[in-house]
Amino acid sequence: MTTTDRTVEDAGRASPRPSPASADDRLRRLLVSLRDLGADVPLPELLRRLVEVACELVGARYGALGVVGAGERLVQFVTVGVDERTAARIGHLPRGEGLLGHLVDHPRPLRLPDLTAHPASIGLPPGHPPMRTFLGAPVRVRGEVFGNLYLTDKQDGGRPVPFTAEDEELLVAMASAAGVVISDARLLDVAERRQRWLRASADVVQDLLLEEAASLAQVARHARRAAGADLGSVLVVDPDDPAALQLVAADGGAGDRLLGTAWPREGSLVGRVLEVDEDVLVDDLVTSGLVAEGLVAEVPGMPDGPALLVRLPRVGAAARPGALALLRRRGAPVFDEEDRAMASDFARHVGLALEMQRAVAARRRLALLDERERIARDLHDHVIQQVFAAGLRLTVLAGRSSDPGVAAELRDVVAEGDATIRALREAIFSLEHEEPPDDLVTTARELVREYTGVLGSRPSLAVDEPFPAGDLPPAVAAGARAALRELLSNVARHAGASRASVHLAAPGGRLEVTVADDGVGVGTATARRRSGLRNLEQRARELGGRCTVASPVDGGRGTRVSWSVPLPVGVRGSARPADDAVGR
Incomplete structure (x- = not known):
């Protein structure tokens, strides 16, 4: 029999040994259960079913499997017998202290008639169901300790009884066989995760390079799905305050409420x-320093468990650094080194695609400048000369005409030709020297700075990448600028808000300008009476779009106004010149 740690009392000797037939029956059930578990069961489900089988084999009321991670800590704890309400009352899952930590430090079978009597025991947390008898055994995968099986409170006909030596032998045998099953399941799990990440990389890169409506929000969504996370987000250094960080894209739980959130770098x-x-990999978001104090409590639905953060590579010499943050709910499996490696590869693919897209945008800009120069040259060398020659001929004809009225009309035509030449020269000068007008993002930054003093706090600005820079049609650009100014003005004059946010995006071939605040809110009827909003609605309708008002939005307060219009074919999420890496 395997050597174990025990208290002075040997629980095996205190209990009668079951009959050989009973032992054979339990062994047969163990083999059948393990065979069924090996049929392509996903790893999380496999771990839970292993605990269920162990409890059934030895008659334990409660069971758990603690997965050991880096630093000899429990990074996952799969339980059976404890309902969700009780688990919520207990709080955070065990980290590997007390008796559980003893098994981590001493991976050998352990059988106790009273777990509270063991020197390593530190008692049970408040709200935990009472437990007395205990049986534990390590699970090894390829010679390394994967985790430990813990069983408590053996029942026989509804009566509590100690675990027996045979129970221990069965659990050790099961743990040994489970190691093989877990090893196969882990290989399958890694292969499936790698496939998801590769598919996510291919989808994002294709969208970016084909200039579909790809954005950092889509990057966050693809990464969240590939990682099996509850929230995916992109954070960047604030362009106006390098000591601050800003969340510019999010997908999943509480993502809409976190967009634009800033905290110290x-x-x-x-x-x-x-x-x-x-x-960086962390097991617990709350204790990691990732979020501002109290943020989790202020944002309902925000995941507060394991987190994985990877750097998004810089793109261009002046690009802002950024990071991809993936979060899971409390109690979910922690991220491992495989997750880190695959997410890092994904981030590099995204960075490469953004850089290639910026190169394409730069080439298009150069091509546009070359085309403008060619047009200017043709206007000067051909069109102006032809108009000038026609004017000279008309002047000669006017001098030869004996009819004063005809001569006067010819001289008027010559004057119009001179005016045409002047207009053409002005156009040529503009083509050769005039810089493209400021893009919408530049306008948004200027308005945010302008209204910071008026509002008493700086509105956050989030821009989904890629975003059409100076490529917007004049009417669309003018409408978007008017919407930004009017909406920020409304926040300053009417909202009484402590926080405001601006969000620019171009999803699905549309331009969206959204301004939100946490102020007193506005009723639909009141919104319709405001001439500024009526004008924005009218302008949006003229462009085939709409302007929508939502109030209240969170907790009975706040207003969110979205101005959205379609973009012409060919004007999609093209990247701005290379002074932005991951959105503003």
């Missing part, structure tokens, strides 16, 4: 990722 995990170019 120094001392945060994101800051660490950006400063030392090191990906």
Whole structure:
């Protein structure tokens, strides 16, 4: 029999040994259960079913499998017998202290008639169901300890009884066989995860390079799905405050409420990722320093468990550094090194695609300038000369005409030709020297700075990448600028808000300008009476779009106004010149 740690009392000797037939029956059931478990069962489900089989084999009321991770800590804890309400009352899952930690430090079978009597025991947390008898055994995968099986409170006909030596032998045998099953399941799990990440990389890169309506929000969504996370987000250094970080894209739980959130860069995990170019894995978001104190409590639905952060590579000399943050709910499996490696590869693919797209945008800009120069040259060398020659001929004809009326009309035509030549020269000068007008993002930044003093706090600005820079049609650009100014003005005059946000995006061939605040809100009837909003609605309708008002939006307060119009074919999410890496 396997050597074990025991208290002075040997629980095996205190209980009668079951009959050989009973032992054979339990062994047969064990083999059948393990055979069924090996049929392509996903790893999380496999772990839970292993615990269920173990409890059934030895008659335990409660069971758990603690997965051991880096630093000899429990990084996952799969339980059976404890309902969700009780689990919520207990709080955070065990981290590997007390008796559970003893098994981590001493991976040998352990059988106890009273777990509270063991020297390593530190008692049970408040709200935990009472437990007395205990049986544990390590699970090894390819010679390394994967975790430990823990069973408590053996029942026989509804009566609590100690675990027996035969129970221990069965659990050790099961743990040994489970290691093989888990090893196969892990290989399958890694292969499936790698396939998801590769598919996500291919989809994002294709969207970016084909200039579909790809954006950082889509990057966050693809990454979240590939990682099996509850929230995917992209954070960047604030362009106006390098000491601050800003969340510019999010997908999943509480993502819409977190968009535009900012917090100090120094001392945060994101800051660490950006400063030392090191990906980060954390088991618990709340204790990681990633979020501002109290943010989780303020944002319902925000995942607060394991987190994975990887750097998004810089794109261009002046690009802002960014990071991809993936979060899971409390109690979910932690991210492992495989996740880190695959997410890092994904981030590099995204960075490469953004850089290639910026190169394409730069080539298009150069081609546009070359075309403007060619047009200017043709106007000067051909069109102006032809108009000038026609004017000379008309002047000669006017001098030869004996009819004063005809001569006067010819001289008027010559004057119009001179005016045409002047207009052409002005157009040529503009083509050769005039810079393209400021893009919508530049206008948004200027308005945010302008209204910071008026509002008493700086509105956040989030821009989904890629975003059409100066490629917007004049009517669309003018409408979007008017919408930004009018909406920020409304926040300043009417909202009484402590926080406001601006979001620019171009999803699905549309331009969307959204301004939100946490102020007093506005009724639909009141919104319709405001001439500024009526004008924005009219302008949006003229462009085939719409302007929508939502109020209240969160907790009975706030207003969100979205101005959305379609973009012409060919004007999609093209990237701005290379002074932005991941959105503003």
